[in-house]
Amino acid sequence: MTTHWIDRDVSAQAVPVSVNMVDRIIVGETAPMRQLKRMIAAVAVSEAAVLVRGPTGAGKELVAEALHRASGRKGALIAVNCAAIPAELLESELFGHEKGAFTGAERARPGRIEQAAGGTLFLDEIGDMPLALQAKLLRVLETRRIQRLGASGEQTVDFRLVTATHRDLTAAVADGTFRADLFFRISVFPLTVPSLAERTADIPLILARLIEDYSSTNPAAEPPHFDLGAIRALSAHPWPGNIRELKNVLMRAFVMLPGRMVTARHVRDNLLGMEMPEPETADIALPEPPAPQAKGDLPDPSQFHDALQRLGDIDLRGYIRDIEVALIEAALDKRQGNVAQAADALRLRRTTLIEKMKKFGIRRGLAA
Template sequence: MDAENILKHILVVDDEENMRHMLSVLLTGEGYLVETAVDGMEAVRLLKDKIFDFVLCDIRMPKMDGLAFLKAAESVEHGATVIMMSAFGSVDTALEAMKQGAYDFISKPFKTDEVVLVLKKAEERERLRRENIRLKRKIAELEKKSGFGAMIGKSKAMQEVFTLAEKVAEHPTTVLITGESGTGKELVAAGIHTKSGRVDEPFIAVNCGSVPENLLESEFFGYVRGAFTGADRDKKGLFEEADQGTLFLDEIAELPLSLQVKLLRVLQEQEIRPVGSAQRKKIDVRILAATARDISEEVQQGRFREDLFYRLNVINIQVPPLRNRSEDIPVLCDYFVKKFTKSLNRPDIEGLSHAALQQLLVHAWPGNVRELENVLERAVILTEGPHILPENLPENIQGSRADNVVDFLVGISSIKEGRRMVEERLIRQALEATQGNKSQAAQILEISYPSLLSKIKDYRVSGP
């Protein structure tokens, strides 16, 4: 649904019935959804209960005038743009109203097109304000390296992920992102949004497993006042908040079957019905979903609807685990060390020692990139010298793929034989850590590529 066609909700506050009637007719004809209040007190009550885009408020009113209303409205998180009007206007009154938060001021009597013009200007101002907020968020995300173009990965596996994500970004296609926990599925989703035509609209991420089941429907679709105990005002759900933008559903396999049915209907019909409402609302939201589970297995076990799976799995992007792309570890380490030396105010740390990097390269990384990030944050805190050493790493990483050397060489008296056994074992470990990448293995072992090939042949070492 085009954002321009969504009705703007406006509250007209004036003690004169004729003025309220005239403005209601005028603004309804201009495509606004209009409600009225006779004074500031009633207006504040309405702001607490409903969502308005604009408030058109008179200054001179009984009980609570316009300036008092502006002050009282500060305690209500209404988000509306307020425009004041008065037949007793002066420059001082206008300045005072704008100082208290009003966007503009109209003097009575006014021509009808004046009111419309001020509202259109306010709409444009609000659009620019939202765009500015989104751009600031986008810049902040890029600075954190969480945008797609800024994701780190030079391995072939990650380059394939980037290429596919780039291709699907410009289309409204639903994408299912799969991969182990900690691999960066949300970063891929955020990157797709950034590269899409929806970049200036909201990107909203929700972990489906973190929302209590009894609150899922109201969180997703919103609710109207009185829908249930405690619903004292209308509230937008995640789909409506993400209208025109992207909604990222992380851990989609955690959704109960009852909500899977409703999600399928939203995907098919592009409309939602808030809890407690008889009216449906059209929405335009791109859905990106992710899961760490084998969702096809979930379908076979009856825990996930097959029709929803096919609806979501138009394009599947599989993010590889860190252990399958060890060539990305050095660049990731470089980025995280720079990040934490800056955020933790440790400019004295220059980087990782070669020995520490070797330990990181051969670790299995069950927690993937998230685990690596946590390990390096800890290391930056504990390091005392200019370089991060193996002893600054967690114990489980210090001993990665390494058996006790003394036990390993028990019964060996020949230095030549012992050296051969150690070399063969180290080569096997390096090849296993790099998934058979001999060039990367040579770097880990600190020997030349031809020398490694020669030793592999001599020791008859096969692939991992």
């Protein structure tokens, strides 16, 4: 039985558009993530510069995307990784150049700041920017004017600045490797992205989104399915690489355990320990979780007794979960996706059924 997790409260009503936009981009419902998303929604519509802080791999670029998308700005989001471009090339990358400005400049080229006109400029790892270039960036932020290398005049550029770093810029200011005036200019609104270890309760939601994204671009891939033991094992991992590391673990699961139910042992031995899993065995299976149309169609308990006698140990919680999912899906099918009527058929309150659907990732009947 396939089990997924829903990644947001799609039943919520009367939520500001900016919050819905942020919620679609950034996955997480733990307290620090709800606080972060509220802050993003509040500051997105302003022109204030935002400094995004957090460990490597935590998803700082998603915060920049959410800020841009929720801002309503019509221009593009232009991203520059200051640590990935050699210092001698970074100035040309940011400011652009005219034809003949230097050896090899065979044609004029707009810089990233110019390309961000009407939109958002995202400077990732700004803590790695050379001091000389920091001074030039500060002047751009003060005047909103840029000059291409080799040009004789300046031009005005309207852009929103978002920066990010994993470094302690306060310490960098103290030791003289980062300008204090630039620091105060870029950190009008500092936002902190928590590490994955600080929000392990979000792991099922993040996995569901990653599986959905990967499956949409690789439709032939068989997604793995994580049982509760696997989720607990993932939650116990320290995640030094944060979400980037979790993506790697999921890719291993797609390769090593396609279409299989991933257990805690698989997580420890195969996905984290990098041992090849044993082939799936043809064990005697339990009866399929029931999808009854009427009370009289429920399987007789003796079927389970006989299967257990032959099979031995099972994951009871996982099997009961699969039964619950099957019954909810059957009730929704019988009531053409009407959640209220399905709740009546299952003798549940509508709100209780919605919570269960969210928990199991059953989207049918929930508003998008």
